[in-house]
Amino acid sequence: MINPAPARPLSSSIGDYLKAIWTSSETGAVSTKEISQTLSVAPASVTNMLVRLQEMGLVRYERYRGAALTEEGRAEALRLIRRHRLIETFLLEHLGYSWQHVHEEAERLEHTVSDEFTERLAEFLGHPGHDPHGAPIPAVDGTLEPDDSFPLSDAGAGRRVRIYKVGDDDSMLEYLGERGLVPGRTLTVKEVRELDGVITVEDEGGETYSFGSPVARRVFVRPVP
């Protein structure tokens, strides 16, 4: 069975939990506190919800030990992320949204929209593989392109890299967008200054730019062969 719709439609907050867990679960289990912070919800509420999510089979959870998604939970999270990214793409490319406003709107819409809407939208958009931040869009069958990118701040001097995606922090996006730091751009790292982490890069036209580490940590790149 590929990507079966959940029996009962999941409430929007359930989806928020799944996404939050998915996002911060690169390293195993996720703590109550972490979830509570991502969702701006009291820790006690998180505990509560985790118990329920476990009963629903979406999460594995052990008291005082944190939570992780089950296969089913992961599938549901990826479905939401697919929706989110497709919707973002639509808002940015067709409705002229600014990067600042997209995220919030997409966040709300992704919980409301049906599978039919999602797939028709995908069709309308020409089945994009990435959203405009460069983040890969999970496929209908729950497949997600492996992500081997790393922060620009970790690239050594002399490296040639291509921007893969940019973090989706609202104010940062605007800043990066204005400077043309968008996915697909190829840069050569000229210098990484030990002292303060300032990194200097050169674009294809020979222009050079310098960024502090807060920026460099939010621009993800991959090596260019």
Next chain:
Amino acid sequence: MINPAPARPLSSSIGDYLKAIWTSSETGAVSTKEISQTLSVAPASVTNMLVRLQEMGLVRYERYRGAALTEEGRAEALRLIRRHRLIETFLLEHLGYSWQHVHEEAERLEHTVSDEFTERLAEFLGHPGHDPHGAPIPAVDGTLEPDDSFPLSDAGAGRRVRIYKVGDDDSMLEYLGERGLVPGRTLTVKEVRELDGVITVEDEGGETYSFGSPVARRVFVRPVP
């Protein structure tokens, strides 16, 4: 103040009540029963909600006497209807939805979408004045084109009429759409049979069609000068 956004975002069920009241309020106050049926909700729940809606200033309500929208309630209802019809237009014209599926999706989306989304979508669609059923789309300032159409079943023999809108009953829409009974079409009424209410019309190409009264009551027309 033109169309002020409500202080707190209204929950989706509140919107459902407002729309339900608006829709069945051509003749003054709306009864608890009527609302209860439109929304498939127990009468007791309706009473409950009406009290709250009154406290919020969206509805005028007197025990045992029914409810009517206040100016504020009406404005909110029209805002939702504007959203609904714009969304329907998008789903039908750009995502290739069938008339059957549009309504449900639009119903859910209209509660989620922001004003910004609505207006950007209106822009994207070229600020249409009517949705694809022919129903007028309320303007941003809450203005709604007066509707002087009447059911085809009430048009006397010999009348020349233009289809203005078609009822949005799901199965009916498909039926009508297949026969090209869409808004804008001009027809001449040839005969209205007393006995069973069957009405025979001729289109501009000289083709004739006959419809029983269930259909004829759902096709709204205006006289053609």
Next chain:
DNA sequence: CCGGTTTATTAGCTTCAGCTAAAAATATTA
């Protein structure tokens, strides 16, 4: 104008998803 039918309301309960405050478990550090 009285009695029955229909429609509305009240009272009291349920579920969801949050909250606070207090208690318990785990982690850290002196």
Next chain:
DNA sequence: TAATATTTTTAGCTGAAGCTAATAAACCGG
């Protein structure tokens, strides 16, 4: 390792928005 700090859980509450069952008002036919 003991004391302190941090994190997590438990217990119990809140507010929406629904529900049922019982009661009350309004309407209607004889």
